[in-house]
Amino acid sequence: MSSSKFRDLSAGTKSLIIVEQILFVGALILAVHLNGEYQIVDFIVVSDGFLLLYAVIFALFNQLSALALGLYNSKLRESFRGIFRRMLMCVSIGFCATTLINPFYGVYHLPIELLAIASSLSVFLVSSFRYFTFKIDFFGFGKRNILVLGSGQRASIIERRMRRDVDRQDFTVHGFVIMEGDSADGIQHEIRIKLNESLVEYTLAHDIDEIVVANDERRNNLPVDELFACKIRGIEIIDILDFIERETGQIAVNLIYPSWVIYSNGFASNNYLRNTLDWIFNAGMALILLLLTWPVMLITALCMKITEGLNAPIFYKQERVGLDGELFNMIKFRSMRLDAEKNGAQMASENDNRITKVGQYLRKYRIDELPQIWNVLHGSMGFVGPRPERPQFVKSLINNIPYYNERHNVKPGLTGWAQLKYPYGATEADSLEKLKYDLYYIKHRSFLLDLLILIRTFEIVLFGKGR
Incomplete structure (x- = not known):
């Protein structure tokens, strides 16, 4: 995953990745220290620096297999039992990958028994952590508070296509602002807002993080000056097409207009x-x-x-x-x-x-x-x-x-x-x-x-x- 893609993740998802990396690293270090305490197997003790390097490699293999098994998919629809099964398979693959590169450590290689203990500890630590976060939805704190500018047909795609909680894991919708020219049969069930004050004052008063521009009629109908004022005050402004693309991983073909394609990045490989x-x-x-x-x-x-x-x-x-x-x-x-x-x-x-x-x-x-x-x-x-x-x-x-x-x-x-x-x-x-x-x-x-x-x-x- 590129750094830009990582930055686009919610705070909750990034925290999950970082915390689990610490747990995987800690599992291997804990296994080595337990072995030193109880003399389970004999091996040449490495320095703390090399041990940390081994632990990071161990964690990376496990997290790569976790990615392959969908454990970092924010929209994974699984019970905890299903997550635990995937975790078992994830750690098994990580164990196999680690044992394959283990001989390259030479005389300082880690015993297979020690890697097995570290993998078992990983299952216990990460599964316990997942159970805790699964029960209380701990990683929902990084949601963006969005205000949708528009309440017509273009805005209604959010209501129709992103209506479930699993579709809104990274954001909450504060409401839909009624704009001139919006279709009357757009937003039906969610909060419609008739602004009686400036857009800037409203967004600052309600802690809005992002404004999604989704009004049906844009010609001479966008409050450009107010959007500019919101932008320089740190509120993100995003077009409905880019919002849907970011949140769903698809491009809303029925909403595309030629100028968006012309000015948008991508659609051609310059590599x-x-x-x-x-x-x-x-x-x-x-x-x-x-x-x-x-x-x-x-x-x-x-x-x-x-x-x-x-x-x-x-x-x-x-x-x-x-x-x-x-x-x-x-x-x-x-x-x-x-x-x-x-x-x-x-x-x-x-x-x-x-x-x-x-x-x-x-x-x-x-x-x-x-x-x-x-x-x-x-x-x-x-x-x-x-x-x-x-x-x-x-x-x-x-x-x-x-x-x-x-x-x-x-x-x-x-x-x-x-x-x-x-x-x-x-x-x-x-x-x-x-x-x-x-x-x-x-x-x-x-x-x-x-x-x-x-x-x-x-x-x-x-x-x-x-x-």
Whole structure:
């Protein structure tokens, strides 16, 4: 995670990361001191400086696995039991990673038994801390107090799309200011404010941290002087599009206006080194994945032959739209019946009755996507990017959904931001929702974001959350 992204996190989320890092570091140091007290195992005692370095590395491995398992996802919807299961797996992965690099410490390496004790202490300390924060919602103190300037259709997206507490973990809505030109059927249930004083006086009197500009009619209707006065007094001013992008990880396509796209950062990669090395990175990752998964692919092929007959085809080729609208054949393990499209092309849906018994498992654990390693090696796909759609659907979607064609400005991928954030889409409305996430990825595309998506994809595969 880049430093700018870390700064954008709420105080609660940053505090959680820092406190747990201290707990992981403390677990290893405590394990060493307990060993010195009770002589559990013999080893060469290192200096305090080296011990602290070992402890920091131990903590980083554990926190990286915690990130991979979704434990730092502020919108993780899990009971404490589910969080504890993830914590156990997180520490297990951290233990394995630490033991792999342990021999590189040479004669000052730590005994495996000591690392096991440190991992056990980590589970106890971090799980106890998580239970405490889970019960009292301790890390909700960093919320921003926002005032929305507008109460019409543009402002109503906050009421409609961010109405749950889990959607407002980083902010509270003080109210919606009624502005001239706002649609009457906008905000229905939340507080509507009719200002009888200046905007500056109101925001200072009510400790407003941020103003979200979301009025329907902006031409000659924005209190520019008052917004300027609020800004120089330390109150943040943000456009509704940027607010939604920051809080939801998507771009509200239906609210976009051309000038926002023109002046906004992103939407093009100026990193020529990244563009040059893109295929090398993807090909290298594909070869590593092939070496790790070929036994799984072999077992998959055998299962398909056993359940559907020796003559049943294993692979399925399907024409998809790739970079710059070019067509290519995407290869997958066949997860549907042979007559799945006897009535013509149709989008896959959740609980699709055309999916075979083996296909259900292939989709759940994303095994059906593994043959696309060939597409990555060929260069028609990357590891991360928008999922490619079929040309039959793309023509209709481009005509009906604004900015849909922009998703073809980057190479399609095996996994992507939309796949992490949104389930299978079988309708045009679903395609619009996925486009919002795809545009967010295109705007913020970077190596760090790609790495985050790959790590989160590992969580989906591990817990069988594929669809």
